[in-house]
Amino acid sequence: MPAAMPDTRDVKALVDDAVAAPSVHNAQPWRFRYLRDSGELLLYADPARALPVEDPSGRELRLGCGAALLNLRVAAERRGWEPSVTLLPEPGEPELLASVVLAAGGPAAGDLAGLYPALHRRHSSRHPFTGERIPAEVLDELSGAAVAEGVRLVFPDRWHVETLLDLLRDAGTLEAASDEVLAEVARWTSGAGRGEGVPVSAYGPRPRDGRAAVRDFAGPRSPSGSTAAFEKAPCLALLGTREDRPVDWLRAGQGLERVLLRATLDGLAVSLDSQALEWPELRWALRDPQSAMGHVQMLLRLGYGPEAPATPRRPVDEVLTIV
Incomplete structure (x- = not known):
């Protein structure tokens, strides 16, 4: 004890x-x-x-x-x-x-x-998944992990998945036209390697057809310019809350991580995409019309695929003060 x-x-x-x-x-x-x-x-x-x-x-x-x-x-x-x-x-x-x-x-x-x-072991994967179907009981278990933290995880039907892919493409277009957004993204990608940010090793390949549920961090900076075909019918999930207050965001973060840890134990790879959520006009449209979820907090892509590389972390002494 x-x-x-x-x-x-x-x-x-x-x-x-x-x-x-x-x-x-x-x-x-x-x-x-x-x-x-x-x-x-x-x-x-x-x-x-x-x-x-x-x-x-x-x-x-x-x-x-x-x-x-x-x-x-x-x-x-x-x-x-x-x-x-x-x-x-x-x-x-x-x-x-x-x-x-x-x-x-x-x-x-x-x-x-x-x-x-x-x-x-949990790391975000921006690589293509196999497309193998995830058993319903595994998806139910993930939804239960979210509910345990007071949030909801729903799996949209095929029609809504197509809508989500279109919205993600729209978000990429909006980002590409915003110098301010591009500069902020660059601050956390091109400077990675100091214990923070997204390193090149975690970018993953660029979607070959430009339509996938992954954020394209590489762009013209990709050293290899590698592209790949991503799954045509990805398994997507929306994690959300009834309200949209700071306390709900904290609960959503806990629910998200509980889902991610459970998914890792179940042998799943997961990528997270917040790009469309950063544009108010797109965030509302992400909602599943068949769900009572009030506010989407994160979009997840789940499947079976290669183990993703770790991203850097700052030393504990930089984030912890003991008094």
């Missing part, structure tokens, strides 16, 4: 697991602060890593921080801690996103501990 309160080594290990989470452009927009006297671990947004052009509301920033929070909960339970989480604990301090208090709970306490083996 763990000690009554985490020590410095425990906290560093937990944060190291937390920051394996995905974030848009791998910007890693989080900071952690551990208060030794009270045993409270605080999660903050890092405004220096925001995307003011693509994400002016901070929605995607909070999705990433929510994913890191889910990883923290998984890691805590795997080590025998019971995490008690309060979202947005100080209304007058918007950068403070969550407070986590850890109590000794015994070996592998809680139902999240079983997801831990996937935590460092």
Whole structure:
């Protein structure tokens, strides 16, 4: 059984697991602060890593921080801690996103501990998938993982998938015409390799027909100019919430990461695409008309494919302060 309160080594290990989470452009927009006297671990947004052009509301920033929070909960339970989480604990301090208090709970306490083996194996894949059908029971399990975090994951029918592919193509066209967006994307791609951003090794090939549910980071910068045919009928999923407030974005981030870890354990590859969500006129159109989902928070592409490479992470000492 763990000690009554985490020590410095425990906290560093937990944060190291937390920051394996995905974030848009791998910007890693989080900071952690551990208060030794009270045993409270605080999660903050890092405004220096925001995307003011693509994400002016901070929605995607909070999705990433929510994913890191889910990883923290998984890691805590795997080590025998019971995490008690309060979202947005100080209304007058918007950068403070969550407070986590850890109590000794015994070996592998809680139902999240079983997801831990996937935590460092989970990587976004921008490569083509085989097109093999995913069993319905696996998809149901993923939907259940989302519901466990208070969000929804729905799988659109073939007609709506075609609409989504068209909207993603429209988003790419809008991005290509915006110098501001292109500059912001370049900041997190061309400069990758310093423990942040999307490295060239994670770009994947460019879609051969220009119509696929993956963001084209390579463009003319691709060293090989490689292209590939992506699946014609991809398995897409929409993760969303009823409301669209900062607290919903944090819940969506936790639900997203829980789905991703479950998918990894099930042998699935997943890519995330937020490109169309960054244009208000397209985001609303992403909604599945047959679903009661109010607001789409992320688009996922799932399938069977090669293991994706890891993307860099900043050292724990850069994101954690202990006082």
